Amino acid sequence: MSTHILAIDQGTTSSRAILFDSKMKLVATAQEEFAQHYPDSGWVEHDPSDIWSSTAGTCRNVIERARLSANDIAAIGITNQRETTIVWDRDTGKPVHNAIVWQDRRTGAMCRALREAGHEDMVRDRTGLLLDPYFSGTKLKWILDSVDGARARAEKGELLFGTVDCFLIWHLTGGKVHATDATNAARTLLYDIRKGRWSSTMCELLEIPTAMLPEVRDSADDFGVTRADLFGREIPIRGVAGDQQAATVGQACFTPGMMKSTYGTGCFALLNTGATPVVSENRLLTTIAYQMGGKPTYALEGSIFIAGAVVQWLRDGLKIIREARETQPLAERADPHQNVVLVPAFTGLGAPYWNAECRGAIYGLTRSSGPEELARAALESVGYQTRDLLAAMHSDWNDAASEGVLRVDGGMSASDWTMQFLSDIIDAPVDRPEVLETTALGAAWLAGMQAGVYPDMDGFAAQWALERRFDPQMDEGTRAAKTDTWKRAVAATLSV
Numbered sequence: 001m002s003t004h005i006l007a008i009d010q011g012t013t014s015s016r017a018i019l020f021d022s023k024m025k026l027v028a029t030a031q032e033e034f035a036q037h038y039p040d041s042g043w044v045e046h047d048p049s050d051i052w053s054s055t056a057g058t059c060r061n062v063i064e065r066a067r068l069s070a071n072d073i074a075a076i077g078i079t080n081q082r083e084t085t086i087v088w089d090r091d092t093g094k095p096v097h098n099a100i101v102w103q104d105r106r107t108g109a110m111c112r113a114l115r116e117a118g119h120e121d122m123v124r125d126r127t128g129l130l131l132d133p134y135f136s137g138t139k140l141k142w143i144l145d146s147v148d149g150a151r152a153r154a155e156k157g158e159l160l161f162g163t164v165d166c167f168l169i170w171h172l173t174g175g176k177v178h179a180t181d182a183t184n185a186a187r188t189l190l191y192d193i194r195k196g197r198w199s200s201t202m203c204e205l206l207e208i209p210t211a212m213l214p215e216v217r218d219s220a221d222d223f224g225v226t227r228a229d230l231f232g233r234e235i236p237i238r239g240v241a242g243d244q245q246a247a248t249v250g251q252a253c254f255t256p257g258m259m260k261s262t263y264g265t266g267c268f269a270l271l272n273t274g275a276t277p278v279v280s281e282n283r284l285l286t287t288i289a290y291q292m293g294g295k296p297t298y299a300l301e302g303s304i305f306i307a308g309a310v311v312q313w314l315r316d317g318l319k320i321i322r323e324a325r326e327t328q329p330l331a332e333r334a335d336p337h338q339n340v341v342l343v344p345a346f347t348g349l350g351a352p353y354w355n356a357e358c359r360g361a362i363y364g365l366t367r368s369s370g371p372e373e374l375a376r377a378a379l380e381s382v383g384y385q386t387r388d389l390l391a392a393m394h395s396d397w398n399d400a401a402s403e404g405v406l407r408v409d410g411g412m413s414a415s416d417w418t419m420q421f422l423s424d425i426i427d428a429p430v431d432r433p434e435v436l437e438t439t440a441l442g443a444a445w446l447a448g449m450q451a452g453v454y455p456d457m458d459g460f461a462a463q464w465a466l467e468r469r470f471d472p473q474m475d476e477g478t479r480a481a482k483t484d485t486w487k488r489a490v491a492a493t494l495s496v
Contacts (some may be wrong), residue, residue: 002074005448006062006235007440008055010080010164011243012101012265013312015054017062018440019073022453024463026437027068030061037098042105042347045098048086051164052171056230063231070231076172077239077447078223079246079439080164082187085139087150087212088167090160093175097147099164100139103266103305103347107138108356114138119205126192126199128277128286133356134303136163137189141206154209161212163188165240169223172237177224179215182291183245191216193277193288196296219245219290220450239446241290243439244268248289248299250442251407251433252461259393259405261386262439263412266350267307269389270299273397282352282392290446292457300396302351302389306344306360308412310378313346320371328417330375339482340364341489342377352392353494361493364485379418383425384486390426404428409438416470424474425482434465 003022009015014034019027034050063070083102088095100106111131114120120131129135140161144151153159162170166180185191185198190208192199198213217223223237241249244262248270251260256274261267270289277286277298289299306313311324321327334340341363343349348356362377390406406428412418413432423430435441448454455463 002072003453004068004072004074005444005451005453006059006073006076007444007447008059008076008078008168009243009440009443010051010055010078010168012081012103015051015058016440017055017058018437018444019062019066019068020441020444020448024441024445024448024454026435028062028066030058030065032058040106042108044101044103044347046084046101048088048095048099048167051099051167055168059231070233070235073235074453075236075238075447075451076226077443077445078165078168078237079241079243079443080168080184082163082184082242082244083134083136084164085136085143085161086164086167087140087143087154087159087161090158093171096150096159097143100143102134104139105133105347105356107133107142110138110141111356114205122201123189124279126202127189128186128193129189130283130285130354132354134350135187135189137202137206137208140208144207154212157211159212160214162214165242166214169237169240172226172230173224174227179217179223181217181219181221181240182288182296183219183242184240185216186288187242193286193296193298196294218292218294219249220292220446236451237447238450239443239448241443241446244270244301245289246442246446247409247439248272248442249445250435250438250440251409252464253289253407254457254461258407259390260407260409263307263382263408263410265307265309267304267382267386269302269386269393271393271397273298273300278397280392280396282395283354284351284389284392284396300393302392304382304385304389305347305350307382307385308410309346310342310344310381311412313344314375314378318374320374324411327375327379328415330372331379331417334372334376335368338364338366338369338373339485340369340373340377341485342374342381343489343493344378344381345493349490349494351389353490355494358493358496361489361496363489363492379415380421382412382418383422384483386422387426387483405431407431407433409433409436419470420473423470423472425479427472427479430470431466432468432470434467
């Protein structure tokens with residue numbers, strides 16, 4: 001009997017495969033990094049062949065590492081970097097251009113022109129999103145407008161569009177299934193999150209041929225089976241969710257008012273608002289947290305473009321660390337009398353500012369500022385940005401969870417120093433679960449529940465376990481002073 005679930009976690013800088021057993025315990029993992037391409041300032045691309053080959057390779061590796069066979073795997077769940085945009089040939093699967101990554105800002109002028117033409121209110125009403133380069137729709141329009149012959153081929157039905165989940169499903173199934181789930185569709189700028197279908201109005205506005213678009217299914221659904229030659233037999237694909245929604249599921253944030261924040265390349269906070277979409281007055285996003293049985297559960301989301309990526313910058317840009325784990329010891333040694341502030345707007349600022357044009361800045365440098373102070377400022381920037389998001393969320397939705405607890409996950413959540421500062425600066429408890437692989441776990445649970453291997457929603461929520469709670473220890477005066485310094489730094493960055 002097949003009792004294991006294979007979770008594919010296709011991220012911004014690497015592809016990962018994680019195997020879970022029948023008790024939802026992690027059995028084995030495999031990971032492969034791939035190249036990032038920066039063809040121009042603010043542009044970020046991936047080679048789609050790298051995405052596919054690293055995904056297929058890690059899946060084979062993790063099965064071998066666990067000493068299992070495809071016969072032991074009941075289903076596959078997929079979670080993915082969202083908004084990243086790929087266009088490929090319907091017959092051959094060959095991409096017409098590199099994948100344009102969610103961080104990419106090349107369509108800033110396009111978004112600005114659409115805003116100036118008065119379209120943003122309509123866009124927010126239909127999609128829950130803002131006119132920002134972050135989302136897939138304008139990236140797709142750019143490809144159709146910029147690649148020779150692409151628009152004509154798309155209008156003839158020769159090209160397909162998909163986010164990364166859709167691209168992987170197409171390849172895993174040998175081109176038999178062109179589908180996505182509602183959480184990924186909700187990030188494209190083309191999906192009407194209230195009506196639950198592709199928006200003809202948005203497709204007309206961005207000149208997107210609807211024949212390119214995938215079928216939209218539930219997050220737990222039938223997405224076909226893999227080619228038999230990939231892993232030795234056909235394996236059903238039964239769960240799909242964008243990475244932040246998968247983390248929301250993995251954190252068992254099923255009750256309206258529950259919040260989670262994931263710290264990966266970026267930082268993404270989601271607040272479950274239940275069956276009703278909440279329109280933000282603070283430029284947060286209204287999105288779909290998950291969809292079951294054709295019924296969406298909505299969320300407010302705040303997106304920070306740079307979180308873990310700021311540590312990568314310390315390593316690869318400044319070269320003051322060799323490994324990410326060196327950041328915390330550096331921060332602990334920082335001079336407490338210095339107040340260096342880093343605003344990591346390397347690709348603009350996300351919520352609640354949504355400024356695609358500003359760039360990163362450092363304030364408060366002195367002659368004695370060094371790697372220690374920069375490391376502390378980098379880690380603190382994540383806490384400050386999270387505080388901005390949570391303040392906006394509570395302003396938009398007053399029925400937020402009364403206890404105000406934030407559940408955290410992702411690579412940076414393993415840092416005790418960072419999580420303690422986060423608790424201090426947001427003045428609320430921060431809960432870190434026993435299973436930090438919540439994104440992969442969410443995808444695995446969706447697939448396993450659909451396949452009949454894992455418990456239902458209530459059973460899954462009952463199994464969520466706390467590893468450590470961080471309670472605020474900073475006095476209010478210090479918190480207020482540090483928050484004020486951060487706000488002034490952001491204001492100065494935005495004014496340049």
